[in-house]
Amino acid sequence: MSSEAEAPASEQPKVSKKAAKKEEAKLEKLRRRQEASSAVAAAAAPDEEDPLxxxxxxxxxxxxxxxxxxxxxxxxxxxxxxxxxxxxxxxxxxxxxxxxxxxxxxxxxxxxxxxxxxxxxxxxxxxxxxxxxxxxxxxxxxxxxxxxxxxxxxxxxxxxxxxxxxxxxxxxxxxxKALPTLPINLEDAARSEAEIEKALQAGEQLVRVNQDTRLNFRVLDIRTPANQGIFRIQSQVSNIFRQFLLSGGFIEIHTPKLIAGSSEGGSAVFKLDYKGRPACLAQSPQLHKQMAICGDFGRVFEIGPVFRAEDSYTHRHLCEFTGLDVEMEIKKHYFEVMDIVDRLFVTMFDSLNASCKKELEAVGRQYPFEPLKYLRKTLRLTFQEGVQMLKDAGIEIDPFGDLSTEVERKLGQLVLEKYGTEFYILHRYPLAVRPFYTMPCCDDPAYSNSFDVFIRGEEIISGAQRVHVPELLIKRAEAIGIEVKTIETYVDSFRYGAPPHGGFGVGLERVVMLFCGLNNIRKTSLFPRDPLRISP
Amino acid sequence: MSSEAEAPASEQPKVSKKAAKKEEAKLEKLRRRQEASSAVAAAAAPDEEDPLxxxxxxxxxxxxxxxxxxxxxxxxxxxxxxxxxxxxxxxxxxxxxxxxxxxxxxxxxxxxxxxxxxxxxxxxxxxxxxxxxxxxxxxxxxxxxxxxxxxxxxxxxxxxxxxxxxxxxxxxxxxxKALPTLPINLEDAARSEAEIEKALQAGEQLVRVNQDTRLNFRVLDIRTPANQGIFRIQSQVSNIFRQFLLSGGFIEIHTPKLIAGSSEGGSAVFKLDYKGRPACLAQSPQLHKQMAICGDFGRVFEIGPVFRAEDSYTHRHLCEFTGLDVEMEIKKHYFEVMDIVDRLFVTMFDSLNASCKKELEAVGRQYPFEPLKYLRKTLRLTFQEGVQMLKDAGIEIDPFGDLSTEVERKLGQLVLEKYGTEFYILHRYPLAVRPFYTMPCCDDPAYSNSFDVFIRGEEIISGAQRVHVPELLIKRAEAIGIEVKTIETYVDSFRYGAPPHGGFGVGLERVVMLFCGLNNIRKTSLFPRDPLRISP
The missing domain is CATH 2.40.50.140 (Nucleic acid-binding proteins)
Known part of the structure; x- marks a missing residue:
């Protein structure tokens, strides 16, 4: 039981290796103690003299x-x-x-x-x-x-x-029978920061279980009321996501995670040997979900793991997380995709608030949070409008660059003050900051038919209309420096007649984290994977 | 368009590499043709002289x-x-x-x-x-x-x-606009074997698209009515699976696919480098779903990819498929798990027959099949009873060995004849043929509290009560030759109080394949992965 405060995620690497060793030693001790206690247990068996x-x-x-x-x-x-x-x-x-x-x-x-x-x-x-x-x-x-x-x-x-x-x-x-001494006491693990502070003021030092210890003994940690709540809410998020989409004519698909080449190029991928051929783990179902659209499924979604080998040590990145992905034909406009996002998430928030009352209370008792503020009809701002709002607030940024996490958070504050919502869509991003398969705007190729969605100032969804014309796709890939040879099968999919289409991707863990106002994505992943952690 | 007959899966390897090259050349030709046709397209544009x-x-x-x-x-x-x-x-x-x-x-x-x-x-x-x-x-x-x-x-x-x-x-x-010449014609791809035979008798040779060609141009292939049906049925199978379990108090979890060490030992795993540490892809969510039970979720399920690096070239094996996994506390008996299997699948078959009529018809038009025969209350036979039935039919097998695929099929026939069902449970398997975490029977340690479930003579589900006692788990792992060190985290999960529990795993693609009486699992995987195929 460590009483150190939770270190911010960015500082954890150094702590964590040492801590892991300490934990390992502690566990070894426990194991030995258990063997000894087996003998004691025998002694504690019911008295044969007792008629009852x-x-x-x-x-x-x-x-x-x-x-x-x-x-x-x-x-x-x-x-x-x-x-x-x-x-x-x-x-x-x-x-x-x-x-x-x-x-x-x-x-x-x-x-x-x-x-x-x-x-x-x-x-x-x-x-x-x-x-x-x-x-x-x-x-x-x-x-x-x-x-x-x-x-x-x-x-x-x-x-x-x-x-x-x-x-x-x-x-x-x-x-x-459990071990007589557990590596984490449940009451310690279930304690809120406020309780610890209150006790401290009264001169009493209560145990604070740090995050690495929790994750090392996750089987115990997930028994706390807050964690029971978090994962029941997570289950419900997937459920609402699916029910909403199924009732809207979407079908659920499963695309391969083992692929030849890298799924989108750019960021780091996990590489492996596939029967003697080089392969990697899909960074998203992007290419295959688009191929499913070219295959006439009309509207598809997928819930599945996505893999990112990036060295991100932040509170919001994992090396493996659960992607909620949607792709659909569009008739005319990428707003058709944004309409789905809007209705899907308003439905989801309403439903969570109604059906997960007990779970949300359990989470809030340990990690207090304000209920999410959102509008019946989701606010839509263009990227340019966002840049202007920031400018008006004295923050100058590159109008054709991407938003930093810090600037996104600031914009979230401004939006909350002006429009009273913590959930909104920012669309028409500069083309240069979006993936090669993003459709440029018809009136200004410096912008794109794309959007991000924010909860409490943090991005949770990225979406766009896609390029469905092979010639333009190749041009865009080349412009961004992707070797066209590596994405040939994907490009070829659009040669047999491709409907205009678009879609979006959401991180399940991020939705739960931000809906519940939690401060770390490791809290919403059952067995999180980050650059330093691959167990339990 | 190849007119060769579909080779049996076991013979495909040799065909397939050659075929792939041929397909590649064909596609290159198509690409060149398309570029040429762009010019023609311009010519075919609407006549400016036409007032309409x-x-x-x-x-x-x-x-x-x-x-x-x-x-x-x-x-x-x-x-x-x-x-x-x-x-x-x-x-x-x-x-x-x-x-x-x-x-x-x-x-x-x-x-x-x-x-x-x-x-x-x-x-x-x-x-x-x-x-x-x-x-x-x-x-x-x-x-x-x-x-x-x-x-x-x-x-x-x-x-x-x-x-x-x-x-x-x-x-x-x-x-x-699609290419003027497509690598597969939809009407060829949608043709049934019966039509081809009938035409042949009338002296006409119709095109038969072989399986490798279909998979190479999967984006076209999945547009056929049969394939549209297959994947809509697949979506419905997941949906019923989930709805049934959610309404029974199960929650949906997502366990990591990136794990240190091999998930169950034994069969081949895909290995990779995880930030400088050796890792592999999970062969099943077995260990983590059990840990979720130790973490008090009571009843859990997962739908996600599982990875098998085995060199299996059969009609029923894939290197990546979608696992439907269930794990639950049991009070007394592994029959509690079998009860869930029974009700879940009877509900699923009923529901598919009712809600996927059009889709089943579409599949049946190209690949004729008889509706699955199943009982309202699923038949349960012990392994020993199965062995006896085989013996009575003149087939002698090792009563403590596993059943070969061929023997399973034969037993399926005998069961159909005697009990009129193509869906049944065979339980109490010999302990020696089950994984180390399987609970031995209380009355005879040569047998185990385990079961397999069969559709049309093929195994689709494996399930069992698990060993929840660390000492026995270690003993069983050692007996089977697993290095205990590699599964320490898993074993430790049971030291903090573990409820008796059990569960099962199903392959989504197999359920769809066998429900529809299809002859190859590649037909029910959107983008199949086998030892020779990692694209598209």
């Missing part, structure tokens, strides 16, 4: 090897409520906290998928033995337990658990 | 660069119906076939997303000029056209188009 010994104890492995099918049904902890007063239930969950009160009573808070219930074990002749209380008091935290008992509704509210009922335990078994 | 010249012609690129937003709305070809008699419509699609009748009339069948409509251009003073008829007659097949006209309902049924209305064309523009 069958009502508690460790479940032997043989019982867990599919010996029999479920008999008595289990109730989910999250379902337990006051309306069930007096009911006999069976629940399975983790022993989150264990507290003995003398030798005759013990409390266990049992957690299942983020929901918690207080369980009370009280010595009672012929029903609950003192040995059973002792067994419960000696449980290791995070162990999996099966609890049988009757529900009661206490007269005063229960503070330490989410469910407002108690289980009066009649039987309790340890299904799987 | 504005009613037809090639749309200049500048008009397609988002010059103006959509004015007159487009109607989809698939929506055109008899109820719209007399209506003026605007459609965009491909000129599938063009036929001139003298100099005064021309027919164009326009196709959009597999639906087709017949368009008639008839010379009429002040409305349609003879030059316009000539322009239409000279259109290249597969070019994209915009057609304006009024709908009429002909007295006799239209054979060459899916929609039973005609468009009397008033304006027609070529939006994007």
């Amino acid at each position: 010994a069958e009502k508690y104890g460790e479940v032997p492995l043989s019982e867990l090897q599919s010996k029999e099918e479920v008999g008595e049904p289990y109730t989910e902890v999250g379902e337990l409520g006051e309306g069930m007063d007096g009911r006999i239930v069976l629940v399975r969950g983790r022993a989150q906290t264990i507290r003995a009160v003398g030798k005759k009573m013990a409390f266990v808070v049992v957690r299942e998928r983020g929901f918690t219930v207080q369980c009370v074990v009280t010595e009672k002749e012929g029903l609950v033995s003192r040995q059973m209380v002792k067994f419960v008091a000696s449980l290791n935290r995070e162990s999996i337990v099966d609890v049988h008992g009757s529900l009661t509704v206490p007269s005063s509210p229960i503070k330490g658990a989410s469910q407002q009922v108690e289980i009066q335990v009649s039987k309790i078994y340890c299904v799987d | 010249a504005e009613k037809y012609g090639e749309v200049p690129l500048s008009e397609l660069q988002s010059k103006e937003e959509v004015g007159e709305p487009y109607t989809e070809v698939g929506e055109l119906g008899e109820g719209m008699d007399g209506r003026i419509v605007l459609v965009r699609g491909r000129a599938q076939t063009i036929r001139a009748v003298g100099k005064k009339m021309a027919f164009v069948v326009v196709r959009e997303r597999g639906f087709t409509v017949q368009c008639v251009v008839t010379e009429k003073e002040g409305l349609v000029s003879r030059q316009m008829v000539k322009f239409v007659a000279s259109l290249n097949r597969e070019s994209i056209v915009d057609v304006h006209g009024s709908l009429t309902v002909p007295s006799s049924p239209i054979k060459g188009a899916s929609q039973q209305v005609e468009i009397q064309v008033s304006k027609i523009y070529c939006v994007d």
Whole structure:
């Protein structure tokens, strides 16, 4: 348990290698301790002298090897409520906290998928033995337990658990035992910065788990209520994305991640040997999703990994992330693509706010954030208008250059002040800062039919109308210095009749990070990959 | 256009390299031809002498660069119906076939997303000029056209188009021009084996497009009605899979494809350099989806690419395919996982039969197949029962060995005869033939709590209860010869309290292939990757 503050992402490289070694040593120690504790465990097994010994104890492995099918049904902890007063239930969950009160009573808070219930074990002749209380008091935290008992509704509210009922335990078994000492304590991992600060002012130093430690022991870290919330929200983002598009006539496709040559040229790719031929990992499904459009699917989307070998140590870059990609025929204008973006994301935000209330609250308790401000009809500004707004605010930038992350953030502030939204589209970017397959504007070839979309001042979406004419595509590729030979198959796809089309790409992790106002993309990737991290 | 028969997959390697060179040369020729044809195109531009010249012609690129937003709305070809008699419509699609009748009339069948409509251009003073008829007659097949006209309902049924209305064309523009000669003709690519045979008996040799040619020009190949159907069915399979699981409390996760070490050991992996460290591509999300269960997500699924560097040249193996993976806590028994498989797939088959009627018909017209036979409650046989059935049929196999593909097929036949189903579960496999993380049976460690699922005699799903106890996991890994050091992070995940759990994995392409009774998995992968193919 490290108490160092979270270092900003850009400084982490130096910390991280050292930390990794430290963590490794710590884990090795834990492993050795566990082996030793196996002996102790045997000693803590139910007392054979106890006539009530069958009502508690460790479940032997043989019982867990599919010996029999479920008999008595289990109730989910999250379902337990006051309306069930007096009911006999069976629940399975983790022993989150264990507290003995003398030798005759013990409390266990049992957690299942983020929901918690207080369980009370009280010595009672012929029903609950003192040995059973002792067994419960000696449980290791995070162990999996099966609890049988009757529900009661206490007269005063229960503070330490989410469910407002108690289980009066009649039987309790340890299904799987956790190490006696864990590399991260769940209550430390679940603590907010505000709690730590508050305690500090009162003279108490609470443990702050730093990010590298969290990621090294991700299996424990993702059990916190905030992380349970984050990944349930992430699942919902994909779900809304897909449902919206499927209902709009899009079909889901899967394009290859193993490709010959580099997918877009430019930035670094992961190279590999493919059966004796040079290959690389796709940096985006760009080329293949366009080929699917040339193949008459009309409107397609894909959710899949994209790979970037860039040496980016920022809070918003990963070497592998989940891309949400869309490509569609357009009849006349790239605004048709922007219309989809607009409706899709307004629908998504509405739906997240409505269906993920509990999850958003859980995230906010540890990482407080203001709900995203967005308009019913998404604001659209041209790049030129953006440059002008910055100029009016005293910030001069190259009108044909790209926006730096800092300038994007500043523009986000200006837009929020003027239009009251943290979600907007900036379009008609200078052609020079966009990929070669971007369609130039018809009235001014210095600009392009392209757009970026921002949440809270950070870019989350890039989109554009594409060049569907082989001759222009070759000209643009050459202008940018791409060897045409390497993209021949792609260019050839447009020789057999190609409809005008456009699309966009979104990073799933970024959407979740920015919707929840989180400060690091590693918080929204289940097992993040960055230049320094390829495990767990 | 090759007229050679489709070689069995196992023989394709030799054909394929030669064929690739031939295709390359062919394409080069086409490219040169196209350049020459640009000049011709200019000549075919609308006659300036024609007072009706504005009613037809090639749309200049500048008009397609988002010059103006959509004015007159487009109607989809698939929506055109008899109820719209007399209506003026605007459609965009491909000129599938063009036929001139003298100099005064021309027919164009326009196709959009597999639906087709017949368009008639008839010379009429002040409305349609003879030059316009000539322009239409000279259109290249597969070019994209915009057609304006009024709908009429002909007295006799239209054979060459899916929609039973005609468009009397008033304006027609070529939006994007295809090469005058295409590497594959769509009608050749859409032809069934039966048609070819029938013609042959009548003394006519029709073109049969072989599989390598199809895959080389996949952008054209996927335009056939059968392929449009296959990939719409594929999209629906993912959709049903997800909806079923989401409604059952599962959440969707995304695990990393870049991993240190090999994901399961055993079969060949693609290796790469990850920022100076050795890494590989995940052969399955197995280890990480189990870690998600240890991280309290309860029930998870993933849809994503999996990578196998095996040298398999069969009809059912790919080097990259789409895995549908599920992992879940189990209370008592691996039957809980099999229950999900059972209900999920019966729901899926029902839903495909109901919602993909048109698509299944389109596939069946080119590749005839019998609808899948399956029971309301999926048949479950133990491995031992399977061995006995084979024995009774005179086939002796090693009762503790794995089933060969051939034996699996034979067992499928026996099951169909005896139980009337082509979809069944075979469970309790010998432990020796399953991965190290498979839970042994409690009553006989020679068997395991595992299962495979078969469609039409071919395996599509593998599943099992997993070992959740670190000590047993290490013992099993060592027994199988895996260096424990390489899977330490994975093993450690089970030290912090691990619930009993199980899961399964399915190949999306195999599900579609076998549901539709197709003979090659390359037909159900948009851009397949096998040991010899990494493009397009």
